[in-house]
Every structure is written in C-alpha cells, then in structure tokens.
Amino acid sequence: MRKILPLHLSMRFLRVWERNLLVYRQNWKISFVPPLLEPFFYLVAFGVGLSTLVGNINYDGSEISYMLFIAPALLAINIMNNAFFENTYASFVRMYYQKTFDAMMATPLTLEEIITGEIVWGATKSVIATSIMLAVISLFGLIRYPEGLLIIPLSLIGGIAFGSIGMIFTAIVANIELFNLPVFLFITPMFLFSGTFFPIENLPGWAQYIAMLLPLTHMVNLTRSLSLGIVDMSLLPGFCYFVISCIVFFPLAIHKMHRRLIK
Amino acid sequence: MKVAQENHREELSMSPVIEAKNLTKIFGDLTAVDNISFNVYPGECFGMLGPNGAGKTSTIRMIYGLSPITRGALAVFGLDIAQNTRAIKSRLGVCHQDNNLDPDLTVKENLEVFSRYFNMSPAAARVQAESLLRFMALEHRKDARITELSGGMMRRLVLARALLNAPELLILDEPTTGLDPQSRHQVWERLGELKAKGLSILISTHNMDEAARLCDRLIIMDHGGILVEGKPLELINQHVGHDIIEVLEPNQSLRAFVRARNMEHEDLGHRLIISTGDGNALFREINNDYCKEGCIMRMATLEDVFLKLTGRELRE
Ligand SMILES: Nc1ncnc2c1ncn2[C@@H]1O[C@H](COP(=O)(O)OP(=O)(O)O)[C@@H](O)[C@H]1O
Ligand SMILES: [Mg+2]
Numbered sequence: 001m002r003k004i005l006p007l008h009l010s011m012r013f014l015r016v017w018e019r020n021l022l023v024y025r026q027n028w029k030i031s032f033v034p035p036l037l038e039p040f041f042y043l044v045a046f047g048v049g050l051s052t053l054v055g056n057i058n059y060d061g062s063e064i065s066y067m068l069f070i071a072p073a074l075l076a077i078n079i080m081n082n083a084f085f086e087n088t089y090a091s092f093v094r095m096y097y098q099k100t101f102d103a104m105m106a107t108p109l110t111l112e113e114i115i116t117g118e119i120v121w122g123a124t125k126s127v128i129a130t131s132i133m134l135a136v137i138s139l140f141g142l143i144r145y146p147e148g149l150l151i152i153p154l155s156l157i158g159g160i161a162f163g164s165i166g167m168i169f170t171a172i173v174a175n176i177e178l179f180n181l182p183v184f185l186f187i188t189p190m191f192l193f194s195g196t197f198f199p200i201e202n203l204p205g206w207a208q209y210i211a212m213l214l215p216l217t218h219m220v221n222l223t224r225s226l227s228l229g230i231v232d233m234s235l236l237p238g239f240c241y242f243v244i245s246c247i248v249f250f251p252l253a254i255h256k257m258h259r260r261l262i263k
Numbered sequence: 264m265k266v267a268q269e270n271h272r273e274e275l276s277m278s279p280v281i282e283a284k285n286l287t288k289i290f291g292d293l294t295a296v297d298n299i300s301f302n303v304y305p306g307e308c309f310g311m312l313g314p315n316g317a318g319k320t321s322t323i324r325m326i327y328g329l330s331p332i333t334r335g336a337l338a339v340f341g342l343d344i345a346q347n348t349r350a351i352k353s354r355l356g357v358c359h360q361d362n363n364l365d366p367d368l369t370v371k372e373n374l375e376v377f378s379r380y381f382n383m384s385p386a387a388a389r390v391q392a393e394s395l396l397r398f399m400a401l402e403h404r405k406d407a408r409i410t411e412l413s414g415g416m417m418r419r420l421v422l423a424r425a426l427l428n429a430p431e432l433l434i435l436d437e438p439t440t441g442l443d444p445q446s447r448h449q450v451w452e453r454l455g456e457l458k459a460k461g462l463s464i465l466i467s468t469h470n471m472d473e474a475a476r477l478c479d480r481l482i483i484m485d486h487g488g489i490l491v492e493g494k495p496l497e498l499i500n501q502h503v504g505h506d507i508i509e510v511l512e513p514n515q516s517l518r519a520f521v522r523a524r525n526m527e528h529e530d531l532g533h534r535l536i537i538s539t540g541d542g543n544a545l546f547r548e549i550n551n552d553y554c555k556e557g558c559i560m561r562m563a564t565l566e567d568v569f570l571k572l573t574g575r576e577l578r579e
Pocket of ligand 1: 317
C-alpha cells in the first residue's frame, strides 16, 4: 500500500480518461442504444405486463405503482453494470490483450494514474448512461424533480465504487473467462435480490441480512428515494456505504493492480 | 582490451546516460539479471545481445522504471531510477518488444493520444505527430487502423511513438525481430539517422547484423550475466580472429591436421569451423589437401563470437 501516495497520483489520470473518451466518441451512437432502449423494454415488460398481476407495492408506508417501484431500480442496476463491466471486461482487454497499460507505463504516467483513469472512466460511463436513462424514465413521469437530479452525482460515486470492485477482479483473474464467476456469483444475484424487482422484505429473514450487505441494495434505496422526491436523513446510511466503499475498494484496486503489473 | 575501454571512456569523458552497477533482478528463485554493470554514454548506440531468456528485457524494464531492482544501483541521466521515475520517463523513448500500439485508435491518433501522456499540448502533439509520420514514411496511412498495417509499418509507428517527446535516450527492445529484410533495413536506416543526430540509443537484439551495423559498443549476455563487453570489431578480432574457414564433411586427416597445429576450431560433426587471423594461406592448403565436399572462407562476424560464447544449444 506504500505506493499509493499523492506523489504517484496527479491529475494526469485525466489523460487516460481522455483516451477512453476518444474511443467512446467514435461509436457513441451504439453506446447510447442500451440506456435508451433498456428502460423501455423493462418498463413495458415488467411495468405494463407484470404490474396487472402485481398491483401496487407497499414502499415505506405508502402504496406505489409497480412501474414507480422498478424504474429507480433500473437506474441503480445501470450504474452498477456500466462501471463494473467497463472495469472488468473492457479494462482487461486493454491491459491483457492490447497491452495499453504497458505502453502507458513507459510514459510519465504512473500505474496509479492509469488505474484511476480507468476507474473514473468507468464511472463516467455510468454517469452518461444514467443521464440518458433518467431522461427516458422521466418521459413516463416516474421521476420527481428536482430531487431526481441528484441521481446523476450519485451515479459518479456509485460508478467509482462498482468500478473499483470490478478492477479488483481484473487484477486477480488469470483469464477473461473467469469474469463469469463474479458476474454469476455477485452481479446476477444482486440484480435479482437487492430490492430491485420486489421489496427485500419479501425475502426470508436471513436473506434480508445478506441483501443489506450488498452494494446494489443501498444503491436501489438511494435512487428510489430520490426518484420519489425523498431527500432526508434516511439517505445517509446508503450514502456513507458508498463513500466507505470508494475509500476501501479504490486503493485496494490500485494495490492489486500493482501486484499484477509491477514485477 | 581494458585499455581500449578506458580510452573509449576518456574519449567520451561525459557522465553516462545509463549507469548500472551490480544490477540484479530476481523473480522468485530465478535470477533473470545477475549482477551486471555497464555504462552507456551520451551519443552512443549501446547493444545488449543475448539469446532468448538472457535477461535483456528484464534489464530494460528496470531502466525505464517499470520493474523494481532487486539489488545494485541504477542511474539514468545521473538520477536514481527509484526516486526519479517520472522525471526519467519523461526524457525516454521506449520501444517494447511486443507491439502495444493502440488498436482502438488510428495511426495519427496513436501518436496524438500518446503525446498527451507526456502532457504535450494538443497543438504541439499534432505538429510532432505529423513530422514523425513523415520521417517514418507513414503519412499516407495516417488514418488507417493499426490492424490494417504491415509488421514493418507497425514497427515504424512504434518508433515514431517513442520519439514524440524528443527523448534524450531511445530504448529499443528487439526492434526488428520478425520483420522482413526490407522493413528491417528501413528501420536500420532511420535508427542510423537518429544516431547521426546524436541520440543515445540502447538496443537489445539477437540479430548480429543489426548489432554490428548500429552499435558502437555492446555487451553479450547469457543467463542474466555479461559475458563480454566491447566494440563489435574488437570483439570479433579478440574472440574469433579475422577469417573463418568452414569445411563440410571434414575427414579424419583434417581433424588431425587442425589438432596438430593447435588451431582454434569447432567440430560440429558434418561441419568443421576454423577461426584464424589471416586465413588465405591456410585456406589454400586445406582446399588443396583436405577438402572433398566443399569448403569456404569468409570474414568472421559477430555471430561467430556470439555462438562461440553462448554455445549452440537451443534456448527455450
Ligand atoms: N515477470 C516474470 N516473472 C518470472 N520470470 C520472469 C519474468 N519476466 C522474465 N522472467 C524470466 O527471466 C528470464 C529473462 O527473461 P527476459 O529478460 O525476458 O529475457 P530476454 O529479453 O533476454 O529474452 C527468463 O528466464 C524469463 O522467463
Ligand atoms: Mg526480451
């Protein structure tokens, strides 16, 4: 951990971020498709198709429609997926196959700056996708403003946390196939059981405790409150959860990357 | 030999660009670089020769600060590498052994984005990229993707990329391995021009023509250690002589003749290689008296020195 000093981390990480932005801009039209269409598909399939079966959901003491319930979950999942997949598969390809990090490390860039640039880039993708999705969901009238706008800065913090977790896996997996493990053991269960499509209160007691440990549960709580226009102390635990996640996982990602790349 | 080296140093009487003292790199229980010492002086082209696994890349990775040194001391531009990595790297150009151009970007973008890693302004980056594309004869491919380039073009682009920051020292790890002769000569041509402009160059290679052609001084490494250090011609004269006589299918009487005269030779079974000073008289004698299948005389090359010192067994 000795190496993670301010000395090794300057604003030059933005150069790495810029490189990724340049590549992203070349096919931004394709990158814009999923956040534009995904909410449509989910809201139609789950919201319209399923809500007749489900009816209303009791959330925080009040009855809300099923569409209103799942829309913020879609945003939370989107924050998680964009950063996590960018900093696993995409970062791994750059590191392992394209040897982009090797080339960068022969320039004044430090490893700390390269990894920071990658993680901030992953979070940026979360922010971009979240903004697009937020706009689409707003068309359905499912977001309260101005409170809902806070979801955008939230997606940056969430993106850094989920991206750092992804980067830790990138630093330790031997090959790209192995990402299937965290995806199926971590991402998919969170996608289903973090209070996304049904309240975690419907889970058995022990499972609720586990769910409360998962980052997506807290992200869903935050986006759901903000979408409903709730801004009060109830947001604090979730917010602290993500700040602490960033403080823990971001340096850990750099440390693990050191282990992998500096021999 | 010693005297020659001392003279050389006096000639250059400047502080070295690279100063490696008892440099050692250990991976687990493998000693990849074993207590080597050498200096590279400003304006010279210094070669690191060695078979696969000799420790060339490991040494280079320590020089540009990627790989922490296990033991010894290493200074680049007079600065300790561990303390001044960023400052040193901003004055270096590095060509890696593996191609690590950015396949997500075009030729021109590769250069422009890379110059930003050196904090060059976008305008300066564009100018520098254009002039280097011209220098490397890549202008006509500036909008091509990396995957559309030939091996030779990729190498030239890697070289252009290493020159973006106007480095004071160029480090090349096997710059022409895998290239066809035309591309190889083009790279040598460019390196020759850079050298003429006074750029200091450290080059690792196992191509002996390359070393003989470009290097002012070189070391031959094997198993992490330095076997010899010197100027190419001196090394040839000192270790194998001037001429080489090769005899195919040598007979017993030739073998007896060679042994009786105590001549420096290597017996490969189907081929006998004799190294000698001036071989003309000897060649006539062997050609007349002992040669059935064929025999030739040629100038000794660095390759003869290399094979003599590192042996003929296959590596890896
Ligand atoms: N990261 C590493 N971990 C373990 N062994 C290594 C590592 N890098 C190189 N080596 C070993 O060090 C030795 C020298 O390798 P290298 O410096 O790449 O040689 P060269 O470039 O001369 O072919 C080889 O035996 C190689 O397998
Ligand atoms: Mg090598």
